Amino acid sequence: MWRKPTEVQPSSQPYASPNPSPSRSEEVPKSSSFQPQGQQTPSASSLSASPSSAPVSSNVSKISSGLKIQGDVSGSADLYIDGDVTGKIRLSNARVTIGPNGHVQAEIEARDIVVDGSVQGNLKAGESARFGSSSRVVGSVVSPRIGIDDGARLRGKIETVRAPQPSKSSPVEASSESDDLSPVASGVKSE
Amino acid sequence: MSWTAKPRVGSAAGAATAPSKPGPAPAAPPAANHRVSNGLKEFLWLIGDIPKGRVLDLGPVWQSTVSFFVDKGFRLSSEDILRAWKDFLTSEEEKLRTAAVGEGNGRLSPSALADKFLQNALDYPEKSFHGVLAWDLFDYFDAEAAPRLVDRLTSLVHPGGAVLALFHSRPAERFHRYRIVDAQTVELLPASTIAVHSRVFQNREILDLFEKFRSSKSFVGRDQVREALFVK
Numbered sequence: 192m193w194r195k196p197t198e199v200q201p202s203s204q205p206y207a208s209p210n211p212s213p214s215r216s217e218e219v220p221k222s223s224s225f226q227p228q229g230q231q232t233p234s235a236s237s238l239s240a241s242p243s244s245a246p247v248s249s250n251v252s253k254i255s256s257g258l259k260i261q262g263d264v265s266g267s268a269d270l271y272i273d274g275d276v277t278g279k280i281r282l283s284n285a286r287v288t289i290g291p292n293g294h295v296q297a298e299i300e301a302r303d304i305v306v307d308g309s310v311q312g313n314l315k316a317g318e319s320a321r322f323g324s325s326s327r328v329v330g331s332v333v334s335p336r337i338g339i340d341d342g343a344r345l346r347g348k349i350e351t352v353r354a355p356q357p358s359k360s361s362p363v364e365a366s367s368e369s370d371d372l373s374p375v376a377s378g379v380k381s382e
Numbered sequence: 383m384s385w386t387a388k389p390r391v392g393s394a395a396g397a398a399t400a401p402s403k404p405g406p407a408p409a410a411p412p413a414a415n416h417r418v419s420n421g422l423k424e425f426l427w428l429i430g431d432i433p434k435g436r437v438l439d440l441g442p443v444w445q446s447t448v449s450f451f452v453d454k455g456f457r458l459s460s461e462d463i464l465r466a467w468k469d470f471l472t473s474e475e476e477k478l479r480t481a482a483v484g485e486g487n488g489r490l491s492p493s494a495l496a497d498k499f500l501q502n503a504l505d506y507p508e509k510s511f512h513g514v515l516a517w518d519l520f521d522y523f524d525a526e527a528a529p530r531l532v533d534r535l536t537s538l539v540h541p542g543g544a545v546l547a548l549f550h551s552r553p554a555e556r557f558h559r560y561r562i563v564d565a566q567t568v569e570l571l572p573a574s575t576i577a578v579h580s581r582v583f584q585n586r587e588i589l590d591l592f593e594k595f596r597s598s599k600s601f602v603g604r605d606q607v608r609e610a611l612f613v614k
Contacts, residue, residue: 322443337448345443346466348459351452 256292270301273308283317291325304334306343313347415570416563420601421609423566425513425546428613430454435512438538440464440519444561446569451562459511463503464519467527468576470499496527500534509540517560518548518607520591522577529591536594539614545595549588551606553579 251269254260258274265281273290278297280287286303289295293308304316307323314320316334324342331348339345429435436457439447443460451458478489490498514535520528535545548560557575560568583591585600588610592598595612602608 337452339443339445339448341444343443344462344465346461348457349443349448349452350457 417568417570418566419568419609421546421611422568424611425544426565428544429513432512436510437513438511439515441517441560447562464522464577466503467499492524492526496530500530504534506538508537510538512540512543514539514545516545516547518550520547521550522580524580532591541614543614545612547610549583549608549610551608552582
C-alpha cells in the first residue's frame with residue numbers, strides 16, 4: 192500500500208527530482224497558486240519528487256496540500272496529490288494517489304489509482320483502483336481490479352476490464368471492452 | 383423478458399446467520415446480520431442471463447457487492463441516493479438559513495424539493511439498467527419524493543428489467559445499510575441514522591407506487607420485511 196512520502200528529503204533541491212527521469216513531464220499550463228505550505232517536503236515547487244516506500248517506484252512527485260493546479264498532468268512518474276488539481280491526469284505507467292486532503296476534478300488515467308480524498312471525474316486504471324474509507328468519488332471507474340474500503344463514497348459506474356497481459360505500456364487499451372463511458376459521464380455532476 | 387416466477391418453499395427470510403452456501407466467502411465476520419433474500423435470488427434469476435448487464439445499486443458502495451456483480455460480468459453503478467437526499471435537504475436548509483430576509487423565494491414545497499433534487503440525482507440515460515437495487519429507501523422518502531423517485535427509476539430501467547425494493551411492515555428499529563454476501567444472502571449493516579423512517583407502506587400502496595411496472599412479486603420475511611420485485 193502507498194505511504195505518504197514524508198521521509199528524508201534532499202532539502203537543497205527546491206525543484207528537485209532525485210531521480211530525474213527523461214520521461215517525466217508534468218505540464219502545468221496554468222499555475223494558479225504555487226504557495227508552499229510548509230509541508231514536510233521541502234520543495235517549493237508544486238510538483239516535487241520524493242523518495243517513496245512504495246514498492247512500485249522511487250520516482251514520486253507530490254502535489255502538497257495547499258497547492259492548486261489547473262491543467263494537464265502527464266508522464267511516467269508516480270504522483271501523490273494532496274492538493275487541488277483541475278484538468279486531466281494521464282500517467283499510464285504510474286500510480287496516482289489522491290491523499291486525504293486531495294481534491295481532484297479531472298479524468299485520471301494511470302496504472303494504479305489510489306483514492307483517499309475527493310475526486311470528480313472518470314477514472315481508468317490499467318491494473319488497479321483502490322478507494323479508501325475517506326474517499327469521495329463522483330465518476331466512473333474502469334479497472335481490472337477494484338478495492339473499496341467500507342465508508343468509501345462512490346457515485347458512478349464501476350466496471351472491470353481485463354488487465355493487459357504482456358506489458359504495462361498501454362493500460363488504456365485494456366479498457367477496450369468498455370463500450371462507453373457515456374452513461375456515467377453523464378451522471379457526473381459538476382456542482 | 384418472460385416473467386415466470388418460480389415457486390419458492392419457505393420464503394420466510396430469517397434474521398439469523400445464513401447457513402453455509404456455495405459462492406464467495408462472506409466479507410463480514412460471522413456475527414454479522416445476514417438475511418436470506420428470496421427477492422435477491424429472484425432478482426438475479428431475472429437478470430442473470432443478460433450479457434454485460436447493468437445494475438444500479440442505490441445504497442452505499444461496498445466491496446462485496448461490487449465484487450459479486452463484476453465477477454458475474456455485470457457493470458455496476460452506485461449512487462447512495464438516500465445520503466444524497468439528506469445532503470440535499472441539509473443544503474437547502476442551509477441556504478434558507480443564510481439567505482437574507484426578503485431574498486429568494488422562501489421555503490420550497492415538498493414536491494418542489496423533490497423535483498429539484500431529481501434534477502441532479504439519478505442522471506442517467508433512459509433504459510440504462512437491467513436491474514436496480516433500491517433496498518428499503520422508499521420507507522425513508524416522503525410522500526412527494528417517493529413517487530417521483532419511482533418515476534425516474536421507471537425511465538432508467540430497461541424493459542424486462544427488475545427493481546428490488548424492501549419495505550418494512552413497521553417502523554424500522556434501526557437504520558441499516560445492505561450489501562450482498564452471495565446470491566441469496568444480504569447483510570444488514572447497522573448504520574448511523576441518516577434519515578428517519580418516513581412511512582409504512584401497505585400492500586396496495588406499494589403496488590400503486592410501482593403501477594407502471596408490469597408484474598410484481600413479494601416475499602415477507604419473519605422479520606416482517608417485505609421484499610418486492612417489480613419487472614418493467
